Amino acid sequence: MQKNYHTHTPRCHHADGSEREYIESAIDAGFILLGFSDHAPYLFDSDYVSRIRMLPEELRGYCDVLLALREEYRGRLELKIGLEMEYYPRFFADQTAFLKDYPLDYLILGQHALFNELDGVFSGRPTEDEKLLDQYVGQCIDGLQSGLYSYLAHPDLIAYVGDPKIYDRYMRKLCRAANELRLPLEINLLGMSEGKQYPNPAFWRIAGEEGVTAVLGVDAHDPRDFQTAPIADGLRLAAEFGLRVIEDVPLRSPV
Numbered sequence: 001m002q003k004n005y006h007t008h009t010p011r012c013h014h015a016d017g018s019e020r021e022y023i024e025s026a027i028d029a030g031f032i033l034l035g036f037s038d039h040a041p042y043l044f045d046s047d048y049v050s051r052i053r054m055l056p057e058e059l060r061g062y063c064d065v066l067l068a069l070r071e072e073y074r075g076r077l078e079l080k081i082g083l084e085m086e087y088y089p090r091f092f093a094d095q096t097a098f099l100k101d102y103p104l105d106y107l108i109l110g111q112h113a114l115f116n117e118l119d120g121v122f123s124g125r126p127t128e129d130e131k132l133l134d135q136y137v138g139q140c141i142d143g144l145q146s147g148l149y150s151y152l153a154h155p156d157l158i159a160y161v162g163d164p165k166i167y168d169r170y171m172r173k174l175c176r177a178a179n180e181l182r183l184p185l186e187i188n189l190l191g192m193s194e195g196k197q198y199p200n201p202a203f204w205r206i207a208g209e210e211g212v213t214a215v216l217g218v219d220a221h222d223p224r225d226f227q228t229a230p231i232a233d234g235l236r237l238a239a240e241f242g243l244r245v246i247e248d249v250p251l252r253s254p255v
């Protein structure tokens with residue numbers, strides 16, 4: 001694994017280390033392409049302040065720092081500027097208009113909350129509620145269909161603990177939608193090293209049967225994550241279910 005599109009910065013309030021430390025650590029670990037995809041600032045229509053993302057006024061600094069580092073490291077590391085961003089339908093039009101002023105190379109979809117975050121539900125909370133599974137899958141598909149995203153991060157974030165047949169039906173639908181759009185789905189290495197509910201083998205079995213294309217994501221929240229990412233385990237999971245893994249993700253510029 002030499003290319004990673006899933007990297008955070010301390011602006012999201014739950015990651016450590018400077019941009020330079022992420023870059024140096026990635027180079028030491030043998031990466032030749034590094035995409036930063038910190039949690040996107042979001043234009044909510046109230047005084048709600050999300051504590052897991054940068055503020056809208058911080059996006060300029062994020063881009064400026066990365067543009068300067070891109071020049072400095074040219075020839076040693078290819079640097080891409082992206083964001084990990086939920087699809088929140090109520091705010092999406094304003095949100096995408098806002099992003100047009102920034103030099104973004106790509107977006108990845110990470111649907112951490114259902115509905116619109118303010119009135120929403122955390123996607124990773126264990127649930128037996130089919131309605132929430134339906135909402136998660138529908139929201140991911142709608143997001144991907146916007147054409148603005150380059151891949152779906154941790155597609156198996158939803159912690160549905162109900163009937164496996166129901167899980168199968170919805171997740172198959174998600175995989176088919178991604179295939180139609182030719183978008184890869186991410187095997188999240190941070191979830192693997194931290195023992196989260198994802199990557200979920202039940203999901204990747206379905207993804208394998210559906211012929212999904214996979215991409216590995218470090219989801220670095222600490223520069224050391226490049227050293228410790230369980231790359232071999234990620235590739236083993238992909239091989240177990242017959243998934244094709246790509247490194248060269250076709251990046252779609254959202255601007």
Ligand SMILES: [Zn+2]
Nearest residue numbers: 008012014221
């Ligand atoms: Zn995060």
Ligand SMILES: [Zn+2]
Nearest residue numbers: 006084110219
């Ligand atoms: Zn992430």
